[in-house]
Amino acid sequence: PQARLHPMVDAEKPAHVKRVIAVASGKGGVGKSTVSVNLAAALAKLGKRVGLLDADIYGPSAPTMLGIDGEPTFDEHKRLNPMEAWGIKVMSIGFIVEPGTANIWRGPMASSALRSLMNANWGTEAEPLDVLVIDLPPGTGDIQLTLVQKLKLDGVVVVSTPQEIALIDARRAAQMFDKTGAPILGVVENMAYFADSSGVKVPIFGSGGARAEAERLGVPLLAEIPIEVPLREACDQGRPLVAVNDRSAAAQAFLDLARRI
Numbered sequence: 024p025q026a027r028l029h030p031m032v033d034a035e036k037p038a039h040v041k042r043v044i045a046v047a048s049g050k051g052g053v054g055k056s057t058v059s060v061n062l063a064a065a066l067a068k069l070g071k072r073v074g075l076l077d078a079d080i081y082g083p084s085a086p087t088m089l090g091i092d093g094e095p096t097f098d099e100h101k102r103l104n105p106m107e108a109w110g111i112k113v114m115s116i117g118f119i120v121e122p123g124t125a126n127i128w129r130g131p132m133a134s135s136a137l138r139s140l141m142n143a144n145w146g147t148e149a150e151p152l153d154v155l156v157i158d159l160p161p162g163t164g165d166i167q168l169t170l171v172q173k174l175k176l177d178g179v180v181v182v183s184t185p186q187e188i189a190l191i192d193a194r195r196a197a198q199m200f201d202k203t204g205a206p207i208l209g210v211v212e213n214m215a216y217f218a219d220s221s222g223v224k225v226p227i228f229g230s231g232g233a234r235a236e237a238e239r240l241g242v243p244l245l246a247e248i249p250i251e252v253p254l255r256e257a258c259d260q261g262r263p264l265v266a267v268n269d270r271s272a273a274a275q276a277f278l279d280l281a282r283r284i
């Protein structure tokens with residue numbers, strides 16, 4: 024019984040998945056889901072077999088951001104079949120629970136829901152997923168800790184805006200992953216700047232903070248994603264920007280991020 028308390032002992036990795044990469048943030052609203060969805064779409068565009076597991080119990084957004092309707096079916100082994108959109112296999116906690124029920128979630132409930140999502144029919148021996156991207160719930164509370172302890176992650180990407188308050192939380196998130204043994208691959212700075220009509224980069228939420236934070240953590244700054252109207256519109260319309268317009272600076276930044284992951 025003692026050994027089971029060790030975080031890595033009962034950590035699981037889904038079958039037929041080569042790499043599991045989690046996307047985390049210290050708080051909500053910093054663009055964690057936007058980064059998860061576009062990272063997955065960018066990996067698909069680079070020819071990878073990609074899955075996206077939306078584990079954000081507080082606000083599952085993959086179905087909306089990818090324009091997915093309907094419910095997943097089960098395969099002959101009673102595993103969930105991920106839905107497919109934009110070349111991505113998608114499972115979302117939103118497919119299996121009522122919206123607005125996050126207030127009743129407890130760590131063990133979240134873990135068992137996550138287990139059914141994780142054990143979905145992601146691939147086969149002949150055609151495994153290259154990467155499974157997991158969109159984690161924001162924050163560093165008990166539920167998050169329980170979840171990450173159950174996952175055998177190959178790496179974590181921490182998303183933050185340039186504002187110091189968000190960065191302080193990202194530091195706590197980083198400490199949480201350190202404890203579970205998952206390597207932090209780096210920091211993605213979202214809403215890094217807004218390019219005005221003459222191309223001047225306006226640092227609306229400040230600048231330099233994410234780079235300094237990445238240095239403090241001893242990890243690279245993996246990407247600087249600008250604030251873009253087309254990115255916001257694409258999210259709202261259920262289309263990943265990377266899949267519909269790969270010329271914008273944000274789309275380019277997501278593709279570069281995917282090449283570095």
Ligand code: ADP
Pocket residue numbers: 048050051052053054055056057058084161213214248249250251252254255256258259273
């Ligand atoms: P989180 O997952 O961290 O809660 P979301 O990814 O849901 O945050 O983003 C919150 C909102 O901000 C969404 O409406 C999204 O479209 C918008 N958004 C996120 N990043 C950007 C960006 N770089 N430029 C424009 N809009 C953005």
